[in-house]
Structure formats: structure tokens, C-alpha cells
Amino acid sequence: MIVFPFLLFQMLSTEVEGGLFDFNATLPLMALQFIILTTILNFIFYKPVTNVLDERDEYIRNSLTTASASLVKADELTKTYEQQLAESRKKAQDIIKVAQEQAQQIVSVKIKDAQAYGEKLVSEAFHQLSIQKxxxxxxxxxxxxxxxxxxxxxxLND
Structure with missing residues (x-):
């Protein structure tokens, strides 16, 4: 039994010619296998993966384009709404101003009417008092x- 491990060790320790690069008939066969494997992987794996990645890039570009267009449209709508809001506020302020002016005119007319009515009452009362007097x-x-x-x-009688 001692002989068997020794023979095994001797077989393993003997060097085989060629080593890492062996330039005999196996090198072209290995190169051919590598080219066939690369071609098969290219058709089966790399092209579909590349297509999926290209489609994903296209989808992302389209999404970004759509998003930027939506942002531009939203900005335009915001500006339009802000402008309409400013116009509405200005119109409301104008309406309030006109209403205040009209109210002031109505108040002044009512005050004048009340003063005239008061003067009329005073003169009638004075006239009535004069008649009664x-x-x-x-x-x-x-x-x-x-x-x-x-x-x-x-x-005279008395």
C-alpha cells in the first residue's frame, strides 16, 4: 500500500508539455468553440438583452419628453390662471370701488333729503306754532x- 501513493505522487509531479498554452490541434478547436459560443450567446442572450435595454432607454426618453412637455404645459396653465386671477381681483376691486362710490352718493343724497325734511318739519312746526300763537x-x-x-x-252798574 505504500507503493500506490508514491506512484500517484510521481504521476502528479511529472510535468506535461504545453502548460497553459498548448499549440497543438486543441487550440483551433478551442477557438472555434469560443467563436460558436460567442455567436450563440450573442443571438440568444446579448441581442435580446440589448433590445430590452434599448427599449427601456427609449421608454425613459419618451417618459422624460412627455414629463417635460407636461411641465411646460402646466407652467403655461399656471401663468394663465394666475393672470386670470389677477384680472378677476382687479375687476372685483373696481366693482367694490364703484359700489362704495355709489353707496357714498346714496348716503349723501339721503342725508340731504333728511336735512330738507327736517327743515320742512321745523318750518311747518314754526308755522303751526305761529298760527296757534x-x-x-x-x-x-x-x-x-x-x-x-x-x-x-x-x-258802571254800581
């Missing part, structure tokens, strides 16, 4: 005349 004076004069006639007749 005159009536009271006439009544008083008549009573004074009656009383003086009565006093005169009593004085």
Missing part, C-alpha cells in the same frame, strides 16, 4: 275784551 292771542284778546266789558259794565 295768533289764535291764542285772538282768543285772549276776545276774552280780555269780554272781561273788560264785563268789568266795565259792573263798574
Amino acid at each position: 295768533e289764535d291764542a292771542l285772538k282768543t285772549l284778546e276776545m276774552q280780555v275784551d269780554t272781561l273788560s266789558d264785563l268789568i266795565k259794565s259792573k263798574l
Whole structure:
């Protein structure tokens, strides 16, 4: 049994000619196998993977183009809406200003009407008081005349 491991060691330790690069008939066969494997891998694996990657790149480019177009459109819409909002605010302010001016005019007209009505009431009251005063004076004069006639007749009768 000791002989068998020794022979095995001796067989393994003997060097075979050629080593890493052996330039005999196996080299062209290996090159042919490599070319066939490369061609098969190219058709079976690399081209489909390349096609998928190209399609993905195209999809990403299209998505980016669509997104940038959408952003541009959104910016335009935003500007349009902001402009419309500014115009609406300006119109609202103009309407408020006109309404305030109209309200001020209405108030001033109402105040003038109220003053005129107050003056009319005062003049009517003054006129009524004047009439009542005159009536009271006439009544008083008549009573004074009656009383003086009565006093005169009593004085003359006595």
C-alpha cells in the first residue's frame, strides 16, 4: 500500500508539455468553440438583452419628453390662471370701488333729503306754532275784551 501513493505522487509531479498554452490541434478547436459560443450567446442572450435595454432607454426618453412637455404645459396653465386671477381681483376691486362710490352718493343724497325734511318739519312746526300763537292771542284778546266789558259794565252798574 505504500507503493500506490508514491506512484500517484510521481504521476502528479511529472510535468506535461504545453502548460497553459498548448499549440497543438486543441487550440483551433478551442477557438472555434469560443467563436460558436460567442455567436450563440450573442443571438440568444446579448441581442435580446440589448433590445430590452434599448427599449427601456427609449421608454425613459419618451417618459422624460412627455414629463417635460407636461411641465411646460402646466407652467403655461399656471401663468394663465394666475393672470386670470389677477384680472378677476382687479375687476372685483373696481366693482367694490364703484359700489362704495355709489353707496357714498346714496348716503349723501339721503342725508340731504333728511336735512330738507327736517327743515320742512321745523318750518311747518314754526308755522303751526305761529298760527296757534295768533289764535291764542285772538282768543285772549276776545276774552280780555269780554272781561273788560264785563268789568266795565259792573263798574258802571254800581
